[in-house]
Every structure is written in structure tokens, then in C-alpha cells.
Amino acid sequence: MRSLYGDYAGPLYAVKRTADGAVKDISPATPGGYADSAAQDAFCGGGACVIWMIYDQTKRQNHLSIAPRKDGAHHIRDKPCNATRDRLTVGGHPVYAAYFEGGMGYRADNTSGVAVHDEAETMYMVTSGVHYNSRCCFDYGNAETNNLDDGAGTMEAIYFGNDTGGLDHGGAGKGPWIMADMENALWGADVVQSNETLINHTFVTAMVKGDVSTNGPPAKPEPYRPGVGFSGGNVAPCGRLDTTGSSPPCARAVPRATNPAYPNLTLRQCTLFL
Secondary structure (H helix, E strand, C coil), rough: EEECCCCCCCCCCEECCCCCCCCCEEEECCCCCEEEEHHHHHHHCCCCCEEECCCCCCCCCCEEEEECCCCCCCCCCCCCCCCCCCCEEECCEEEEEEEEECCCCCCECCCCCEECCCCCCEEEEECCCCCCCCCCEEEEECCCCCCCCCCCCCCCCEECCCCCCEECCCCCCCCCCEEEEECCCEEECCCCCCCCCCCCCEHHHHHHHHECCCCCCCCCCCEEEECCEEEEEEECCCCCCCCCCCCCCCCCCCCCCCCCCCEEECCECCCCCC
């Protein structure tokens, strides 16, 4: 983990020591830099630690805590990630990633400044290109604040994986692909039988752009077409995201798509990572 702003010096995430329940905030080693993994190592002391909180680096304070249980949709509380499971070196700096395995997730239901209803929004995540699943869903994005499945069009989140079948549409080959989870379906393009190229890289930058519907809110419930764009690619040595495949060593990305046929978005200002 690292700062998203050049002068940010606040906490990036908190770790909890399993042995005694103590919690410590982990901040950048220098303002605007990478997480101070040495401070985490000293605190955890070689013992078990979990990621207890992921902090919003803006003034909005939309911090992600462990996702709660909810009758009818999610019967048990999610588990936190192992804080030392995935140690990486980024730009010469040792850091830890949030390594998600089964039943792990974080959520913020009371948020500020997050898109609601059919408001436009853009989201992105940097994720492992080799650690993913074939089930629904590994998501980062915007969903229901009641932690329930409120039907098609009630969330908008990035999915990365190779889930297919039913309403999970996928792309060419065996995947993985970047898709948009819009509740009860994963969309990889604006058609059911899409052909976007699979992604085969160690790290992936995934983006979803949610536009305002060109049709406007319907007078009564009926399908219409909110605008959603997709792009993605390798976190490449050249330092930019190539979406055309024309200039190695940057990777070719998922082709851009817009307007999947799906009901009106009714977002409710929740941020999730699970």
C-alpha cells in the first residue's frame, strides 16, 4: 500500500495483532510514499496480524472496516486479510498487499461524497493478475448500504476474475477479465457474447467508468442503458497505462466498451472491497 497524494502522511491502514488484540496504524515511511512496512514488522513481531482497517486518504473519511453480516444476503461477518500474507517490493520499497482469500472483505455503509442513484463515477484498483477466482465476486466499488441484494442495477463495482455462465458474461478465452458487477450480473462489454482479450500479467490496473444514463430516469421501472466504460492493463515499466497494445512493454488492455443493457442504476453510497 502507498499514498495516493504527494503530501499525504496520515494512516494508510491499521493492523491488529492476534495475540493481544492491539491495533496500530501504518503510515507512509515518508509523506506521499510507500507504507512503513518496518513499523508493521516491528509491531507484529513475526506473529499473526490482520488488516483491521483501510483508511480513506481524503477528507471524506470513508474508511473501510470488516464487512458485517446481514440476514438474507450475508450470513456471517467477513474475515480480515492476513496482514503479512503477501509481501512485495515496489520501486525498491518492501510493502504488504491486502491478500484476499475466501470470506474476506471490507465495507463502509455510511459514506460521504460517493455516487448515488445514477450519478456518474469512476473507480480503479491495482490488483494481482495471478490471484483471482472463478466465482462471483471479487469486487471493489459501490453497492447497497443495507448489505443486501436489492436487484439488478443497485451496485457498480470492478470485478477481476474469470467467472462465466448465467449472467456473468466474461470475454475471450479462459480469462481473467475486468468486468463491472452491476448486481446479479458481471458485464465485460456491452453485449452478452463479448470478446475482450484476457489479461495475462502479474499486476493489473482495472478501471470502470459509470456515466449518467443517456435515457434519463424512467417514469416507471423498465430496462434502459446506463453508460459504463471499461479499461485496464498491466502496471507496466513505462509508467503509463496502454489501452491499445501498440507500444510494448506496456500491456494491451481490455477493449473499451460502453452502455451495457441493464436496468437503471440506483446506487446508495456504499464503498466495498471484498
